[in-house]
Amino acid sequence: MLLYRQENRLNAVEAFGFMLIALFLSSGVIVACGPMLTPEEPLPGDTRSRSADGMMMVYIPGGTFYMGYSDAEIEEVLYQCGTGLYCTSGVRRALENSIRHLVTLDGFWVDQTQVTNGQYTCCVDDERCEASAFTNNPLYADWGNYPAVGVSWYDAVDYCTWIGGRLPTEAEWEYAAQGSREYSGTWAIFYDTQPVVISEWVFDWYGPYPSRNQKNPTGPTRGAWKVLRGRNWEFLSQPRSPVYRGRYATPSSKMDTIGFRCVVDQ
Template structure:
């Protein structure tokens, strides 16, 4: 049985701890494995009982350092005098096939040997194996008065048993064993008979002692680690050397050999920075920080300088790319900036040039144009509308890739997959009105009003049926059927057809677009002449622009569609607006 998330559980015991601390603290070794059943080196004479549980640990790479890590838990099923058998549970991903021979096991509580009946059993063990007993409830000095905190309780620890219990439980869950031991021991001074505190105080203190023993043993391995690291460095294999350098850092952060390696990388970073080789400087700093424990403030500052040089260069490269009309290259350059410096002062303005266009304030005639025989009643009467304030509108509908980033950032549900394939540069579909509102809010804007949408769609050219004129073909837009430039049966990549007079793409065809307004069949007869917001109420929301599966009639600039706000569909998308700076 395996639990993937179990990999986050880090132990502080190793095989060395078993040899140093012995079974008295609650440790043993695995001597055999058959599937999910293992044989342990400790039995009834060591205090093992059926039903006891614990962890199997192994030194592995974790967080860039070699650390003892829990790879499985176990429950004892059979107990012999000198050994026992246990069932493995919650095996960490990647260790199903590990033989586990010789790996240490840590019981959840100290092992207590049974009382010996004869004098021989009371003989003093050899000095090399004699260990101090693990702390128990009786080891803690009882308070003078039951329920009264002792005078020597540290200021950081409360005397309130409820608070101590909560704090101790939280430390235990975080596997902060030193803190957990301290808190449970403090709780025992207030409540000496609490069974959980008795068990956990001893177990946490045992883990602390084991970690200390393991660290001491790890330091005896430093000569081997240095030799391994040096061999790989001499061969020019930095990536292989990192493992051994990190082991050195974990055992002794002040090791002189490690310091010399880090200093060499720092020197190379400084030289690269002085020569304007910012990418090289960043790599050298990152290499040094990967083996520094704790990370050097001087190298972190050097990394900041190298990053600043990178960002300045990438901004300039994007400016040049955009000036040449190479929008993808400009986006790639500025995306690199966003990855390392998302709050850069000049980044938002540059990205706005890629994704948003300024729509000027102005007045236009909204609704059915003269001589358009396809107009429905809800497109009349034609009336003058003033957009009083300029605004920014997204140049293209929101894409699959853009909406995915929103989902990843917010945890909101992904849009339902349509019945056809889409690339990342296709407009996202199936998004209901509420999700579209949420996306626009996340992007710093809102959905456009119906008046803003039609004003923007016309692109400054009044009196036309479509944004480009009074006739339509598949050379102009993606609508029902294919032909000419329109080779897509379903959605097309955004921006596949010519922009309108304001520089907006896909304002006719490809996907319908949500508007903010409730739908009103006869709203035009009484709508305000300045910045109309739609009727005050209504069960449906406005859709505009037509789509890949509708006839040309729906692509006319004045055509009004509507649908219930939870009615996302395979032909519906959206774009956002926001205030102009």
């Protein structure tokens, strides 16, 4: 009798197993061994449009690069700058805080232009951003396409959060702006294509660079000033270099010389 019950139990298990197999096959699901398919890796310089504000973004591949100046480069920049007090004190101090070191970054998408007045207004209308300190200027017929200025670091963070991104780190900004060294086409999106020349907010607090190598650095944990990258129309005498980091401002500052762009992680 015990053997009979065991056989019946085994038969029931086998029948249940066959039923599951039949149900699985009838669903049309096919299992195959092998690597999982992943989305195609974007190529350096690929572009895509962002749905939130229509901004075109450029893909910057991950990699390792030298951030900052070597001693020889510092002396060369100072020689080109001249012997005035501005060069021998302010510029020298900025350069000496920019010790050359290796940085490794993951890939990311960066805005092809600085965020415009028109795009920023959409965030204000959506009640996600504070209004700019500078309203529509009737002197400029194309005001909506000019870079948004008069926005604080906090305003820039709010905007980048609104579009699903963030402010670039200082390392990401410099890496992308060094595009002419690493891969073609990126330098142009940071210079010479804007209606006015303005500096840009980045994520980091201002402080001397560390001498050690870094991976995806985000700068000091605290500070008094946020880093500004790029020259602006008020300080065109500053070195025209993607490496130079001579300016900074308190995060609440709203100036007509400061704008921003966003990045989106890969």
